Amino acid sequence: MRLLVQSILDYAIFMLDPRGVIVSWNVGAQRIKGYSAEEIIGTHFSVFYPPEDVAAGRPAKGLAEAAADGRWEEEGWRVRKDGTRFWASVVITALYDDGGGLRGFGKVTRDLTERRSMSRALDERGLLLARLVQAQERERRRIASGVHDDTIQSMVAVGMRLRTWAEKLPEEHAAEVRTLDETVEAAVNRLRDLAFSLRPPAEGLVESLAAYLDQVKAGTGLTHELRADLDGEPPAETVVTVYRICQEALTNVRKHAGASRVTVELSSLDLGVHVTVQDDGAGLEPSPLPSPSPSPSPDAEARHFGLIEMRERAEAAGGWWHIRGTPGGGTTVEFWVPAVPLARRDHGEDP
Structure with a gap:
């Protein structure tokens, strides 16, 4: 025995x-x-x-x-x-x-990881998730297009008009107009960041993350490293899920961590994609997902809901998400999502 x-x-x-x-x-x-x-x-x-x-x-x-x-x-x-x-x-x-x-x-x-991943390929919830991801990405593209082609262009025109006025007005009034122009320009830059963040991933998960990391570096000087050891390109809905979670994690690094370096690592594991996003920044308080205070600051509230969104995205895809870190010791976001192609319906329609 x-x-x-x-x-x-x-x-x-x-x-x-x-x-x-x-x-x-x-x-x-x-x-x-x-x-x-x-x-x-x-x-x-x-x-x-x-x-x-x-x-x-x-x-x-x-x-x-x-x-x-x-x-x-x-x-x-x-x-x-x-x-x-x-x-x-x-x-x-x-x-x-x-x-x-x-x-x-x-x-x-x-x-049972492999069995669970394979069964997901036939799971109606998986089909619903794929459609939801596609709908979200279409809406993001629509909003990004509207912001870029309409709102930003209108505000740029306002800024140009303000600068023209500032050149013609007496100095005591021109200074106030220039201040307004600076406010408009700052708002335009924020809207450009928003439009960029709403863009869908480019062709290929690794290529998309590399492009986003380059954009983050251009705006902050943050040193980055991307390591990838994938067996192949994941299904489309997995690419979107991994990209959006990494995007949110990197946004937190850029805005809140005070880090000088960030490393993103992707690998194939148990018929899925395993990802870690690690920075050398300020780290975490003991409870990274606290209940929002009655009047939280906008930054704290955004970060709180950003963490929740990452976890919900991973779990909705049938995976898991975890964050760890200590004050002053950096932060690591780690998650895994299945990468099994979803089954097509009998009539052959894409999910």
Whole structure:
């Protein structure tokens, strides 16, 4: 039996003591979670849970329910040694001695990330998401076109008229007109930034992010590095999702981090795209997603909703999103989204 359990590759099978400390480890657990037996035995099993689940007390809840009911089962995100997440099926079984005393728990974990990603290809929610992303991008293009072709041009004309007046007016009035012209010019620059941010990604995810990083650098002098190790070009809706989340993360770096350098890294992982955006800036307060105060500053409110938008985009796509950092120690935004082409409907229409 020991030989059988230790040799199974497709399942992580190990035991916990009554407190949840790991006391045995099989080769399947090492393959799925990345730890050797020497590294992990003696560690509490909560190390496999995402930080938000640990904070919510999910590991303790699982043990308590297994002890009360004999077993506990769920599917959810778990964390490997390298920090990446995978979708897991988990069963915890309480183990009792002949006298009914709790000796510990048997835990079986299976990596279902690939199955979950493949099933998404046939998921109606995925089709709805694709249409929603397309609708959002069409609306963004419409707004960007209106801002660029109408609003900005009108305001540029106003600025030109103000400068003409300033040349003709007495100095005591010309100074006030020049101040108005400077205000109009600043508003035009903000609208140009808005129009640029609303543009859809160009051809190719890496090319689009490289172009956006160059634009950020041109406006701030921020040094950047883009690393990409992708198996191929992701589906269109994945490209948009990754691009928009990275765009929001880089906007936060530019406006709030006070950073001198930012690194964006993309890689193919578990039939999806894994991304980290890391800066060397001011870092985070202990709670990066606080409830908005009654009268938050515009910058604080924008950043708060920007973080929420990133997380909601990733989760709506069937993935996950996480942010971490310490005051003065920089910030890392990390997320993963599936990159499985969505199934076409029977009549052949694009999703």
